[in-house]
Amino acid sequence: MTHIEPFAGFGLGLRRPHYPDFLGGDVDVDFVEVISENFMVDGGKPLAVLDTVRCRHEVALHGVSLSPGSAHGVDRDYLTRLKALADRIEPLWVSDHLCWTRSSAHNSHDLLPLPYTAEALDVICTNMMIAQDILQRPLLLENPSSYLSFPENEMTEWEFLSEVAQRTGCYLLLDVNNIYVSAHNHGFSAHDYLGGLPLERVRQIHLAGHTPGEIAIDTHDRAVCAGVWDLLELALARTGPAAVMIERDDAIPPLADLLAELATARSIAAGVNRAAAA
């Protein structure tokens, strides 16, 4: 299993409304992230677009269907297709979520929550090892937003995630918006969460907007809020160099708006670097 070098860049998710921008010229990003499943196809426009974008930018593959927490095991056909895409694109890395999406018969197409138990830990570590073996590369695992915390939990999410990283050698994709949302929903401290993770294993950071409420929802349909920017600053001071990006999946604004948000992320990172150098 190879090591993943840090990549300290700033990027955006590649979304359909922005295809003309990315195909037409230089967009001021250091990398783009694509949803792996959208390009795990046999041919046609999606792969043609991705091949063109790849000629100009580094690409990170971000999946939603690996289902590493599934008690019914990994889908080897899925992994074979994912490996073919990774071999074609030569991405910075391949990531997915600390979650499960399917049972033996059905797929929810949602990032469902795991109980943080010893049994679930064994399951996800086994699945991650198989997945990394088939993909022949370490994965990045992202902390999810969740709306349900199981009474059966035997450890915190950050303890669980840390143990997965330690046992499997995977890296972390730190979603600071997800920490913010889940901290609100489950009443834990976002600072405790950050403090409990092996942050030296973080290679990428996600930023996004969410819908506030009694239960906050990770909607990716609005700008990043002030509390999440504060968390980013805190995280960057501890992670070392990492790739930072903004996710927007709904109510997608013009590219210029997202680039302006990304400029905020660059500014925060520059401030952290200055403080570290002082």
Next chain:
Amino acid sequence: MTLAEQQSGFIQGLLANDALLPEHWQARERAGYEIYRNAYRARLIDALRETYPRTARLAGEEAFQAAAAHHLITHPPASWTLDDAGLHFDRTLEALFPRDLDVAELGWIEWAMQVAFTAADADTLDRPALTAATAAFGAQAWQDLRLAFVPGLAVRLVEHDCLRLWPLLGGDESIDAARELAPLSEAQGCIVWRGGLCSTFTMVSAPEARALAAMQTGANYADACELLVHLLGEEPALQLAGTMLARWLDQGWITRVSA
């Protein structure tokens, strides 16, 4: 309870409103679970609406939502890709709208176009390439001629003029004209494929569509001609046999010939 049992129960609860949730769950867990349940339905219905935009307009929003919800109950998604959620939705539409078969026919076209959109890339054969490939063919080789078609090419018979129907459902204007479109006097063939990077479709006569479907599933040129003679009689069949091959080449449907 094992993790596998817990996860199976969790998914069953997403699929059915009346599924029992764990007794020890309090209001907070139940409220959180409802978010997953609502998101499951909304996401999948949105996925169907994205795959079937014109079908949704023709059926009407309320009827389409009900059909989509019914389809998700009878065909819960099993594939890793959300794109497959609409698999066989045209059959669901045919069962739910038996007196409005244009809805199911349009659904079939939209599904076939989605499949063709990401089908494998392939080089197509043009007329000079066919001439070169068959230059040494004798009469028997022509009879044994078999064709390979572009991945994603789909054929079926339809009872409505889908070429007229399609643009009537593309904009924001009234769809009254689409709803009032009378069925064809006799069925025609509808062919879906991808030309370059875009999916498209056209209509051909029913005999030509049947000949194409036969050759797509392995029939040779002699079998296809025999089918045409059976359907049309000898003289019209011979005329069509020549022109259809030229059309298939010009449309970019053929990738390879063999004998």
